[in-house]
Amino acid sequence: MPSNPDLTSFFEDSDRPSDKEEALLRRIEELVRDYASTTGHTYSPMIRRYRASGVPYCNRKLALEMLLRIEELETLEEDEVLMGTAMTGQLIHDFLEKALEPILISSEEEVELDFGDFKISGHYDLLVKDIDGSKVVIDVKTCSDASKVKPKESHRRQLSVYQAALGGIPGALLYVERNNFRMKLFRFDFDKELFSQVASKIAELNASLLNIANYFGYSKEVKSGIPFEINLNFTQIKDVIGKGLLPPAIPEFEYECRNSWSKCRFYDICYEK
Ligand code: SF4
Known part of the structure:
Protein backbone atom coordinates (compact mmCIF):
# COMPACT_ATOMS: atom_id res chain seq x y z
CA MET A 1 0.00 0.00 0.00
CA PRO A 2 1.45 3.39 -0.92
CA SER A 3 1.53 5.78 2.05
CA ASN A 4 -0.37 9.10 1.86
CA PRO A 5 1.87 11.97 0.73
CA ASP A 6 2.80 14.54 3.39
CA LEU A 7 1.06 17.75 2.24
CA THR A 8 2.05 19.89 5.20
CA SER A 9 4.80 21.78 3.44
CA PHE A 10 2.63 22.20 0.31
CA PHE A 11 -0.16 23.93 2.24
CA GLU A 12 2.24 25.98 4.32
CA ASP A 13 3.80 27.46 1.22
CA SER A 14 0.71 27.74 -0.95
CA ASP A 15 -0.02 31.38 0.05
CA ARG A 16 3.45 32.58 -0.83
CA PRO A 17 3.92 33.27 -4.53
CA SER A 18 6.72 31.25 -6.03
CA ASP A 19 9.46 32.94 -8.03
CA LYS A 20 7.78 31.69 -11.20
CA GLU A 21 4.44 33.20 -10.13
CA GLU A 22 6.06 36.51 -9.33
CA ALA A 23 7.94 36.56 -12.60
CA LEU A 24 4.76 35.80 -14.59
CA LEU A 25 2.80 38.42 -12.65
CA ARG A 26 5.50 41.03 -13.31
CA ARG A 27 5.42 40.21 -17.03
CA ILE A 28 1.61 40.49 -17.12
CA GLU A 29 1.70 43.82 -15.25
CA GLU A 30 4.30 45.14 -17.65
CA LEU A 31 2.19 44.16 -20.68
CA VAL A 32 -0.95 45.68 -19.13
CA ARG A 33 0.92 48.95 -18.50
CA ASP A 34 2.24 48.97 -22.08
CA TYR A 35 -1.23 48.31 -23.48
CA ALA A 36 -2.79 50.95 -21.23
CA SER A 37 -0.34 53.53 -22.54
CA THR A 38 -1.57 52.88 -26.09
CA THR A 39 -5.24 53.43 -25.25
CA GLY A 40 -6.78 56.87 -25.06
CA HIS A 41 -5.54 59.86 -27.01
CA THR A 42 -2.48 61.78 -26.00
CA TYR A 43 -2.21 65.46 -26.70
CA SER A 44 0.80 67.66 -26.38
CA PRO A 45 -0.34 70.85 -24.69
CA MET A 46 -0.40 73.60 -27.31
CA ILE A 47 -1.33 77.23 -27.22
CA ARG A 48 -4.19 77.78 -29.72
CA ARG A 49 -5.22 74.09 -29.68
CA TYR A 50 -7.30 72.98 -26.72
CA ARG A 51 -8.80 69.61 -26.00
CA ALA A 52 -12.54 69.22 -25.59
CA SER A 53 -12.27 67.16 -22.42
CA GLY A 54 -10.29 69.93 -20.71
CA VAL A 55 -12.31 72.97 -21.74
CA PRO A 56 -14.94 72.74 -18.97
CA TYR A 57 -12.39 73.29 -16.23
CA CYS A 58 -10.43 76.05 -14.47
CA ASN A 59 -8.59 78.27 -16.97
CA ARG A 60 -5.67 78.76 -14.61
CA LYS A 61 -5.23 75.01 -14.29
CA LEU A 62 -5.37 74.58 -18.08
CA ALA A 63 -2.83 77.39 -18.51
CA LEU A 64 -0.42 75.91 -15.95
CA GLU A 65 -0.67 72.43 -17.48
CA MET A 66 0.20 73.93 -20.81
CA LEU A 67 3.02 76.19 -19.62
CA LEU A 68 4.64 73.45 -17.57
CA ARG A 69 4.00 70.93 -20.37
CA ILE A 70 2.08 68.40 -18.32
CA GLU A 71 0.69 65.88 -20.76
CA GLU A 72 -2.48 63.99 -19.98
CA LEU A 73 -4.49 61.25 -21.59
CA GLU A 74 -7.62 62.67 -23.08
CA THR A 75 -9.66 59.82 -21.64
CA LEU A 76 -8.71 60.67 -18.07
CA GLU A 77 -11.27 62.64 -16.15
CA GLU A 78 -9.95 65.18 -13.70
CA ASP A 79 -9.23 63.34 -10.43
CA GLU A 80 -9.39 59.99 -12.19
CA VAL A 81 -5.68 59.77 -12.80
CA LEU A 82 -5.38 56.26 -11.46
CA MET A 83 -4.65 53.91 -14.30
CA GLY A 84 -7.27 51.42 -13.04
CA THR A 85 -10.08 53.91 -13.46
CA ALA A 86 -8.93 54.86 -16.94
CA MET A 87 -8.67 51.22 -17.98
CA THR A 88 -12.12 50.40 -16.63
CA GLY A 89 -13.45 53.31 -18.67
CA GLN A 90 -11.67 52.03 -21.76
CA LEU A 91 -13.02 48.49 -21.28
CA ILE A 92 -16.56 49.78 -20.85
CA HIS A 93 -16.15 51.93 -23.91
CA ASP A 94 -14.84 49.01 -26.02
CA PHE A 95 -17.68 46.80 -24.81
CA LEU A 96 -20.32 49.41 -25.66
CA GLU A 97 -18.83 49.97 -29.08
CA LYS A 98 -19.34 46.28 -29.90
CA ALA A 99 -22.72 45.95 -28.19
CA LEU A 100 -24.14 49.00 -29.98
CA GLU A 101 -23.02 47.90 -33.44
CA PRO A 102 -26.61 47.75 -34.82
CA ILE A 103 -27.07 51.50 -34.19
CA LEU A 104 -23.44 52.65 -34.29
CA ILE A 105 -22.49 55.19 -36.96
CA SER A 106 -18.92 55.84 -35.76
CA SER A 107 -16.84 56.01 -32.62
CA GLU A 108 -13.84 57.90 -31.30
CA GLU A 109 -13.66 60.13 -34.36
CA GLU A 110 -11.63 63.29 -33.99
CA VAL A 111 -13.54 66.54 -34.39
CA GLU A 112 -12.19 70.06 -34.47
CA LEU A 113 -13.79 73.47 -34.08
CA ASP A 114 -11.91 76.36 -35.61
CA PHE A 115 -12.47 79.76 -33.97
CA GLY A 116 -9.88 81.54 -36.10
CA ASP A 117 -7.41 82.41 -33.36
CA PHE A 118 -7.69 79.01 -31.68
CA LYS A 119 -9.13 75.53 -32.11
CA ILE A 120 -10.86 73.07 -29.82
CA SER A 121 -10.47 69.43 -30.77
CA GLY A 122 -11.28 66.09 -29.28
CA HIS A 123 -12.68 62.61 -29.83
CA TYR A 124 -16.34 61.94 -29.17
CA ASP A 125 -17.17 58.50 -27.80
CA LEU A 126 -20.09 57.25 -29.89
CA LEU A 127 -22.20 58.57 -32.73
CA VAL A 128 -25.36 56.45 -32.99
CA LYS A 129 -28.76 56.34 -34.67
CA ASP A 130 -31.49 57.58 -32.35
CA ILE A 131 -34.84 55.74 -32.15
CA ASP A 132 -36.21 57.86 -35.05
CA GLY A 133 -33.06 57.30 -37.14
CA SER A 134 -31.55 60.75 -36.54
CA LYS A 135 -28.02 61.14 -35.22
CA VAL A 136 -27.12 61.52 -31.56
CA VAL A 137 -23.62 61.86 -30.12
CA ILE A 138 -23.01 60.04 -26.84
CA ASP A 139 -20.33 60.72 -24.28
CA VAL A 140 -19.81 57.76 -21.95
CA LYS A 141 -18.93 58.33 -18.30
CA THR A 142 -18.34 55.78 -15.58
CA CYS A 143 -19.91 56.15 -12.15
CA SER A 144 -20.24 54.21 -8.92
CA ASP A 145 -24.04 54.37 -8.58
CA ALA A 146 -26.13 54.98 -11.68
CA SER A 147 -29.36 55.28 -9.69
CA LYS A 148 -28.05 58.42 -7.93
CA VAL A 149 -26.10 60.01 -10.76
CA LYS A 150 -27.00 63.48 -12.03
CA PRO A 151 -25.52 64.94 -15.22
CA LYS A 152 -22.42 66.94 -14.34
CA GLU A 153 -22.16 70.48 -15.66
CA SER A 154 -18.58 69.77 -16.77
CA HIS A 155 -19.76 66.76 -18.79
CA ARG A 156 -22.51 68.83 -20.41
CA ARG A 157 -19.95 71.45 -21.45
CA GLN A 158 -17.72 68.81 -23.02
CA LEU A 159 -20.69 67.24 -24.78
CA SER A 160 -21.73 70.66 -26.15
CA VAL A 161 -18.37 70.87 -27.95
CA TYR A 162 -18.96 67.55 -29.73
CA GLN A 163 -22.53 68.57 -30.55
CA ALA A 164 -21.32 71.85 -32.04
CA ALA A 165 -18.58 70.12 -34.02
CA LEU A 166 -21.19 67.77 -35.50
CA GLY A 167 -23.46 70.62 -36.60
CA GLY A 168 -25.55 71.12 -33.45
CA ILE A 169 -27.01 67.63 -33.26
CA PRO A 170 -28.63 66.24 -30.07
CA GLY A 171 -26.34 64.60 -27.56
CA ALA A 172 -26.53 62.33 -24.55
CA LEU A 173 -24.49 61.52 -21.47
CA LEU A 174 -24.49 57.81 -20.72
CA TYR A 175 -23.39 57.01 -17.18
CA VAL A 176 -22.34 53.39 -16.69
CA GLU A 177 -21.93 51.86 -13.25
CA ARG A 178 -18.49 50.29 -13.01
CA ASN A 179 -19.40 47.17 -11.05
CA ASN A 180 -22.58 45.97 -12.71
CA PHE A 181 -23.10 47.95 -15.93
CA ARG A 182 -26.33 49.60 -14.73
CA MET A 183 -26.81 52.64 -16.94
CA LYS A 184 -28.50 56.01 -16.90
CA LEU A 185 -28.88 58.29 -19.90
CA PHE A 186 -29.53 62.03 -20.07
CA ARG A 187 -30.44 63.49 -23.44
CA PHE A 188 -29.74 67.12 -24.38
CA ASP A 189 -30.61 69.19 -27.39
CA PHE A 190 -27.71 71.38 -28.47
CA ASP A 191 -27.46 74.30 -26.03
CA LYS A 192 -26.04 77.23 -28.00
CA GLU A 193 -25.81 79.40 -24.89
CA LEU A 194 -23.81 76.81 -22.97
CA PHE A 195 -21.51 76.24 -25.92
CA SER A 196 -20.84 79.96 -26.41
CA GLN A 197 -19.94 80.25 -22.69
CA VAL A 198 -17.39 77.46 -23.18
CA ALA A 199 -16.01 79.13 -26.31
CA SER A 200 -15.72 82.54 -24.55
CA LYS A 201 -13.93 80.96 -21.60
CA ILE A 202 -11.38 79.35 -23.93
CA ALA A 203 -10.98 82.63 -25.85
CA GLU A 204 -9.95 84.23 -22.53
CA LEU A 205 -7.52 81.39 -21.82
CA ASN A 206 -6.04 81.74 -25.28
CA ALA A 207 -5.61 85.51 -24.87
CA SER A 208 -3.81 85.01 -21.52
CA LEU A 209 -1.48 82.41 -22.98
CA LEU A 210 -0.64 84.58 -26.00
CA ASN A 211 0.17 87.46 -23.61
CA ILE A 212 2.46 85.21 -21.61
CA ALA A 213 4.12 83.94 -24.80
CA ASN A 214 4.72 87.55 -25.90
CA TYR A 215 6.15 88.39 -22.48
CA PHE A 216 8.72 85.60 -22.87
CA GLY A 217 9.71 86.66 -26.39
CA TYR A 218 7.65 84.24 -28.51
CA SER A 219 6.33 87.08 -30.67
CA LYS A 220 7.08 85.21 -33.91
CA GLU A 221 4.97 82.25 -32.79
CA VAL A 222 2.21 84.56 -31.55
CA LYS A 223 2.07 86.33 -34.93
CA SER A 224 2.20 83.04 -36.87
CA GLY A 225 -1.39 82.15 -35.95
CA ILE A 226 -0.57 78.45 -35.67
CA PRO A 227 -0.53 76.29 -32.52
CA PHE A 228 2.77 76.31 -30.64
CA GLU A 229 4.31 75.16 -27.39
CA ILE A 230 6.27 76.95 -24.72
CA ASN A 231 7.88 75.44 -21.68
CA LEU A 232 8.37 77.49 -18.53
CA ASN A 233 10.05 76.60 -15.26
CA PHE A 234 8.68 77.30 -11.79
CA THR A 235 10.67 80.55 -11.41
CA SER A 260 -12.40 65.31 0.33
CA TRP A 261 -10.31 62.88 -1.75
CA SER A 262 -7.83 65.02 -3.68
CA LYS A 263 -6.52 68.46 -4.38
CA CYS A 264 -5.46 70.22 -7.55
CA ARG A 265 -1.77 69.71 -8.34
CA PHE A 266 -1.42 73.52 -8.47
CA TYR A 267 -3.11 74.15 -5.14
CA ASP A 268 0.11 75.24 -3.43
CA ILE A 269 0.90 77.67 -6.25
CA CYS A 270 -2.54 79.28 -6.03
CA TYR A 271 -2.97 79.31 -2.29
CA GLU A 272 0.58 79.56 -0.96
CA LYS A 273 0.76 82.09 1.89
S1 SF4 B 1 -5.98 75.28 -7.28
FE1 SF4 B 1 -7.99 75.87 -7.98
S2 SF4 B 1 -7.73 77.92 -8.88
FE2 SF4 B 1 -5.70 76.97 -8.71
S3 SF4 B 1 -5.34 76.00 -10.69
FE3 SF4 B 1 -6.20 74.46 -9.34
S4 SF4 B 1 -8.40 74.55 -9.72
FE4 SF4 B 1 -7.54 76.43 -10.52
Whole structure:
Protein backbone atom coordinates (compact mmCIF):
# COMPACT_ATOMS: atom_id res chain seq x y z
CA MET A 1 0.00 0.00 0.00
CA PRO A 2 1.45 3.39 -0.92
CA SER A 3 1.53 5.78 2.05
CA ASN A 4 -0.37 9.10 1.86
CA PRO A 5 1.87 11.97 0.73
CA ASP A 6 2.80 14.54 3.39
CA LEU A 7 1.06 17.75 2.24
CA THR A 8 2.05 19.89 5.20
CA SER A 9 4.80 21.78 3.44
CA PHE A 10 2.63 22.20 0.31
CA PHE A 11 -0.16 23.93 2.24
CA GLU A 12 2.24 25.98 4.32
CA ASP A 13 3.80 27.46 1.22
CA SER A 14 0.71 27.74 -0.95
CA ASP A 15 -0.02 31.38 0.05
CA ARG A 16 3.45 32.58 -0.83
CA PRO A 17 3.92 33.27 -4.53
CA SER A 18 6.72 31.25 -6.03
CA ASP A 19 9.46 32.94 -8.03
CA LYS A 20 7.78 31.69 -11.20
CA GLU A 21 4.44 33.20 -10.13
CA GLU A 22 6.06 36.51 -9.33
CA ALA A 23 7.94 36.56 -12.60
CA LEU A 24 4.76 35.80 -14.59
CA LEU A 25 2.80 38.42 -12.65
CA ARG A 26 5.50 41.03 -13.31
CA ARG A 27 5.42 40.21 -17.03
CA ILE A 28 1.61 40.49 -17.12
CA GLU A 29 1.70 43.82 -15.25
CA GLU A 30 4.30 45.14 -17.65
CA LEU A 31 2.19 44.16 -20.68
CA VAL A 32 -0.95 45.68 -19.13
CA ARG A 33 0.92 48.95 -18.50
CA ASP A 34 2.24 48.97 -22.08
CA TYR A 35 -1.23 48.31 -23.48
CA ALA A 36 -2.79 50.95 -21.23
CA SER A 37 -0.34 53.53 -22.54
CA THR A 38 -1.57 52.88 -26.09
CA THR A 39 -5.24 53.43 -25.25
CA GLY A 40 -6.78 56.87 -25.06
CA HIS A 41 -5.54 59.86 -27.01
CA THR A 42 -2.48 61.78 -26.00
CA TYR A 43 -2.21 65.46 -26.70
CA SER A 44 0.80 67.66 -26.38
CA PRO A 45 -0.34 70.85 -24.69
CA MET A 46 -0.40 73.60 -27.31
CA ILE A 47 -1.33 77.23 -27.22
CA ARG A 48 -4.19 77.78 -29.72
CA ARG A 49 -5.22 74.09 -29.68
CA TYR A 50 -7.30 72.98 -26.72
CA ARG A 51 -8.80 69.61 -26.00
CA ALA A 52 -12.54 69.22 -25.59
CA SER A 53 -12.27 67.16 -22.42
CA GLY A 54 -10.29 69.93 -20.71
CA VAL A 55 -12.31 72.97 -21.74
CA PRO A 56 -14.94 72.74 -18.97
CA TYR A 57 -12.39 73.29 -16.23
CA CYS A 58 -10.43 76.05 -14.47
CA ASN A 59 -8.59 78.27 -16.97
CA ARG A 60 -5.67 78.76 -14.61
CA LYS A 61 -5.23 75.01 -14.29
CA LEU A 62 -5.37 74.58 -18.08
CA ALA A 63 -2.83 77.39 -18.51
CA LEU A 64 -0.42 75.91 -15.95
CA GLU A 65 -0.67 72.43 -17.48
CA MET A 66 0.20 73.93 -20.81
CA LEU A 67 3.02 76.19 -19.62
CA LEU A 68 4.64 73.45 -17.57
CA ARG A 69 4.00 70.93 -20.37
CA ILE A 70 2.08 68.40 -18.32
CA GLU A 71 0.69 65.88 -20.76
CA GLU A 72 -2.48 63.99 -19.98
CA LEU A 73 -4.49 61.25 -21.59
CA GLU A 74 -7.62 62.67 -23.08
CA THR A 75 -9.66 59.82 -21.64
CA LEU A 76 -8.71 60.67 -18.07
CA GLU A 77 -11.27 62.64 -16.15
CA GLU A 78 -9.95 65.18 -13.70
CA ASP A 79 -9.23 63.34 -10.43
CA GLU A 80 -9.39 59.99 -12.19
CA VAL A 81 -5.68 59.77 -12.80
CA LEU A 82 -5.38 56.26 -11.46
CA MET A 83 -4.65 53.91 -14.30
CA GLY A 84 -7.27 51.42 -13.04
CA THR A 85 -10.08 53.91 -13.46
CA ALA A 86 -8.93 54.86 -16.94
CA MET A 87 -8.67 51.22 -17.98
CA THR A 88 -12.12 50.40 -16.63
CA GLY A 89 -13.45 53.31 -18.67
CA GLN A 90 -11.67 52.03 -21.76
CA LEU A 91 -13.02 48.49 -21.28
CA ILE A 92 -16.56 49.78 -20.85
CA HIS A 93 -16.15 51.93 -23.91
CA ASP A 94 -14.84 49.01 -26.02
CA PHE A 95 -17.68 46.80 -24.81
CA LEU A 96 -20.32 49.41 -25.66
CA GLU A 97 -18.83 49.97 -29.08
CA LYS A 98 -19.34 46.28 -29.90
CA ALA A 99 -22.72 45.95 -28.19
CA LEU A 100 -24.14 49.00 -29.98
CA GLU A 101 -23.02 47.90 -33.44
CA PRO A 102 -26.61 47.75 -34.82
CA ILE A 103 -27.07 51.50 -34.19
CA LEU A 104 -23.44 52.65 -34.29
CA ILE A 105 -22.49 55.19 -36.96
CA SER A 106 -18.92 55.84 -35.76
CA SER A 107 -16.84 56.01 -32.62
CA GLU A 108 -13.84 57.90 -31.30
CA GLU A 109 -13.66 60.13 -34.36
CA GLU A 110 -11.63 63.29 -33.99
CA VAL A 111 -13.54 66.54 -34.39
CA GLU A 112 -12.19 70.06 -34.47
CA LEU A 113 -13.79 73.47 -34.08
CA ASP A 114 -11.91 76.36 -35.61
CA PHE A 115 -12.47 79.76 -33.97
CA GLY A 116 -9.88 81.54 -36.10
CA ASP A 117 -7.41 82.41 -33.36
CA PHE A 118 -7.69 79.01 -31.68
CA LYS A 119 -9.13 75.53 -32.11
CA ILE A 120 -10.86 73.07 -29.82
CA SER A 121 -10.47 69.43 -30.77
CA GLY A 122 -11.28 66.09 -29.28
CA HIS A 123 -12.68 62.61 -29.83
CA TYR A 124 -16.34 61.94 -29.17
CA ASP A 125 -17.17 58.50 -27.80
CA LEU A 126 -20.09 57.25 -29.89
CA LEU A 127 -22.20 58.57 -32.73
CA VAL A 128 -25.36 56.45 -32.99
CA LYS A 129 -28.76 56.34 -34.67
CA ASP A 130 -31.49 57.58 -32.35
CA ILE A 131 -34.84 55.74 -32.15
CA ASP A 132 -36.21 57.86 -35.05
CA GLY A 133 -33.06 57.30 -37.14
CA SER A 134 -31.55 60.75 -36.54
CA LYS A 135 -28.02 61.14 -35.22
CA VAL A 136 -27.12 61.52 -31.56
CA VAL A 137 -23.62 61.86 -30.12
CA ILE A 138 -23.01 60.04 -26.84
CA ASP A 139 -20.33 60.72 -24.28
CA VAL A 140 -19.81 57.76 -21.95
CA LYS A 141 -18.93 58.33 -18.30
CA THR A 142 -18.34 55.78 -15.58
CA CYS A 143 -19.91 56.15 -12.15
CA SER A 144 -20.24 54.21 -8.92
CA ASP A 145 -24.04 54.37 -8.58
CA ALA A 146 -26.13 54.98 -11.68
CA SER A 147 -29.36 55.28 -9.69
CA LYS A 148 -28.05 58.42 -7.93
CA VAL A 149 -26.10 60.01 -10.76
CA LYS A 150 -27.00 63.48 -12.03
CA PRO A 151 -25.52 64.94 -15.22
CA LYS A 152 -22.42 66.94 -14.34
CA GLU A 153 -22.16 70.48 -15.66
CA SER A 154 -18.58 69.77 -16.77
CA HIS A 155 -19.76 66.76 -18.79
CA ARG A 156 -22.51 68.83 -20.41
CA ARG A 157 -19.95 71.45 -21.45
CA GLN A 158 -17.72 68.81 -23.02
CA LEU A 159 -20.69 67.24 -24.78
CA SER A 160 -21.73 70.66 -26.15
CA VAL A 161 -18.37 70.87 -27.95
CA TYR A 162 -18.96 67.55 -29.73
CA GLN A 163 -22.53 68.57 -30.55
CA ALA A 164 -21.32 71.85 -32.04
CA ALA A 165 -18.58 70.12 -34.02
CA LEU A 166 -21.19 67.77 -35.50
CA GLY A 167 -23.46 70.62 -36.60
CA GLY A 168 -25.55 71.12 -33.45
CA ILE A 169 -27.01 67.63 -33.26
CA PRO A 170 -28.63 66.24 -30.07
CA GLY A 171 -26.34 64.60 -27.56
CA ALA A 172 -26.53 62.33 -24.55
CA LEU A 173 -24.49 61.52 -21.47
CA LEU A 174 -24.49 57.81 -20.72
CA TYR A 175 -23.39 57.01 -17.18
CA VAL A 176 -22.34 53.39 -16.69
CA GLU A 177 -21.93 51.86 -13.25
CA ARG A 178 -18.49 50.29 -13.01
CA ASN A 179 -19.40 47.17 -11.05
CA ASN A 180 -22.58 45.97 -12.71
CA PHE A 181 -23.10 47.95 -15.93
CA ARG A 182 -26.33 49.60 -14.73
CA MET A 183 -26.81 52.64 -16.94
CA LYS A 184 -28.50 56.01 -16.90
CA LEU A 185 -28.88 58.29 -19.90
CA PHE A 186 -29.53 62.03 -20.07
CA ARG A 187 -30.44 63.49 -23.44
CA PHE A 188 -29.74 67.12 -24.38
CA ASP A 189 -30.61 69.19 -27.39
CA PHE A 190 -27.71 71.38 -28.47
CA ASP A 191 -27.46 74.30 -26.03
CA LYS A 192 -26.04 77.23 -28.00
CA GLU A 193 -25.81 79.40 -24.89
CA LEU A 194 -23.81 76.81 -22.97
CA PHE A 195 -21.51 76.24 -25.92
CA SER A 196 -20.84 79.96 -26.41
CA GLN A 197 -19.94 80.25 -22.69
CA VAL A 198 -17.39 77.46 -23.18
CA ALA A 199 -16.01 79.13 -26.31
CA SER A 200 -15.72 82.54 -24.55
CA LYS A 201 -13.93 80.96 -21.60
CA ILE A 202 -11.38 79.35 -23.93
CA ALA A 203 -10.98 82.63 -25.85
CA GLU A 204 -9.95 84.23 -22.53
CA LEU A 205 -7.52 81.39 -21.82
CA ASN A 206 -6.04 81.74 -25.28
CA ALA A 207 -5.61 85.51 -24.87
CA SER A 208 -3.81 85.01 -21.52
CA LEU A 209 -1.48 82.41 -22.98
CA LEU A 210 -0.64 84.58 -26.00
CA ASN A 211 0.17 87.46 -23.61
CA ILE A 212 2.46 85.21 -21.61
CA ALA A 213 4.12 83.94 -24.80
CA ASN A 214 4.72 87.55 -25.90
CA TYR A 215 6.15 88.39 -22.48
CA PHE A 216 8.72 85.60 -22.87
CA GLY A 217 9.71 86.66 -26.39
CA TYR A 218 7.65 84.24 -28.51
CA SER A 219 6.33 87.08 -30.67
CA LYS A 220 7.08 85.21 -33.91
CA GLU A 221 4.97 82.25 -32.79
CA VAL A 222 2.21 84.56 -31.55
CA LYS A 223 2.07 86.33 -34.93
CA SER A 224 2.20 83.04 -36.87
CA GLY A 225 -1.39 82.15 -35.95
CA ILE A 226 -0.57 78.45 -35.67
CA PRO A 227 -0.53 76.29 -32.52
CA PHE A 228 2.77 76.31 -30.64
CA GLU A 229 4.31 75.16 -27.39
CA ILE A 230 6.27 76.95 -24.72
CA ASN A 231 7.88 75.44 -21.68
CA LEU A 232 8.37 77.49 -18.53
CA ASN A 233 10.05 76.60 -15.26
CA PHE A 234 8.68 77.30 -11.79
CA THR A 235 10.67 80.55 -11.41
CA GLN A 236 9.12 81.86 -14.63
CA ILE A 237 5.68 80.75 -13.44
CA LYS A 238 6.19 82.77 -10.25
CA ASP A 239 7.15 85.75 -12.40
CA VAL A 240 4.01 85.31 -14.50
CA ILE A 241 1.87 85.15 -11.35
CA GLY A 242 3.59 88.24 -9.93
CA LYS A 243 2.85 90.16 -13.14
CA GLY A 244 -0.79 89.07 -13.03
CA LEU A 245 -0.58 87.40 -16.44
CA LEU A 246 -2.07 84.03 -15.46
CA PRO A 247 -5.84 83.57 -15.54
CA PRO A 248 -7.24 84.31 -12.06
CA ALA A 249 -7.35 81.59 -9.41
CA ILE A 250 -11.08 81.11 -9.83
CA PRO A 251 -12.11 77.50 -10.45
CA GLU A 252 -15.11 76.71 -12.62
CA PHE A 253 -16.34 74.23 -10.04
CA GLU A 254 -15.73 74.33 -6.28
CA TYR A 255 -14.44 70.76 -6.15
CA GLU A 256 -11.58 71.52 -8.55
CA CYS A 257 -9.25 73.17 -6.02
CA ARG A 258 -9.75 70.74 -3.19
CA ASN A 259 -12.25 68.12 -2.19
CA SER A 260 -12.40 65.31 0.33
CA TRP A 261 -10.31 62.88 -1.75
CA SER A 262 -7.83 65.02 -3.68
CA LYS A 263 -6.52 68.46 -4.38
CA CYS A 264 -5.46 70.22 -7.55
CA ARG A 265 -1.77 69.71 -8.34
CA PHE A 266 -1.42 73.52 -8.47
CA TYR A 267 -3.11 74.15 -5.14
CA ASP A 268 0.11 75.24 -3.43
CA ILE A 269 0.90 77.67 -6.25
CA CYS A 270 -2.54 79.28 -6.03
CA TYR A 271 -2.97 79.31 -2.29
CA GLU A 272 0.58 79.56 -0.96
CA LYS A 273 0.76 82.09 1.89
S1 SF4 B 1 -5.98 75.28 -7.28
FE1 SF4 B 1 -7.99 75.87 -7.98
S2 SF4 B 1 -7.73 77.92 -8.88
FE2 SF4 B 1 -5.70 76.97 -8.71
S3 SF4 B 1 -5.34 76.00 -10.69
FE3 SF4 B 1 -6.20 74.46 -9.34
S4 SF4 B 1 -8.40 74.55 -9.72
FE4 SF4 B 1 -7.54 76.43 -10.52
